[in-house]
Amino acid sequence: MNRRKFINLFSISLLVNYLPMSLAISSAKSRSKYENKNQVFSSKDWIVAGTVKEINESGQIFRDKSAYGTVLVIRDTQSEKLVAINSTCTHLGCNVDWEAKENIFLCPCHASEFNYNGEVKNGPATEPLGIYETKIESGNIMVRPVKI
Numbered sequence: 001m002n003r004r005k006f007i008n009l010f011s012i013s014l015l016v017n018y019l020p021m022s023l024a025i026s027s028a029k030s031r032s033k034y035e036n037k038n039q040v041f042s043s044k045d046w047i048v049a050g051t052v053k054e055i056n057e058s059g060q061i062f063r064d065k066s067a068y069g070t071v072l073v074i075r076d077t078q079s080e081k082l083v084a085i086n087s088t089c090t091h092l093g094c095n096v097d098w099e100a101k102e103n104i105f106l107c108p109c110h111a112s113e114f115n116y117n118g119e120v121k122n123g124p125a126t127e128p129l130g131i132y133e134t135k136i137e138s139g140n141i142m143v144r145p146v147k148i
Ligand code: FES
Pocket: 089, 090, 091, 092, 093, 094, 107, 108, 109, 110, 111, 112, 123, 124, 125
């Protein structure tokens, strides 16, 4: 057997032995990504958005990758009630900010304004923000979608 023939046989042998293993590992990684990304939550599932300590310290909590999408929790200064919204603007998807002085959620991209119920006050957005129900449990702020 000459050197070239040996290298060809060796290469084929490697391919035959390790290709199935590589495919299996790759498939497992893809599957786990898929399962995480598309994990199905019931709208009755409460998830932890943050802690009471966090909101007491900063006045708001923002989560950009919750199971339900973005979550912005603020404490309404007038009623002291917790308000939680999906902060993804319904116009083109920027994240809205809470403007406490004006009592609105303001989109920094094209200036859409939403009230604390997520309803549009000024466009260009035409659809309301998703909103979450909130509760406090063991020092955690829990949320679940009312509508997203
Ligand atoms: Fe929010 Fe355009 S993305 S107003």
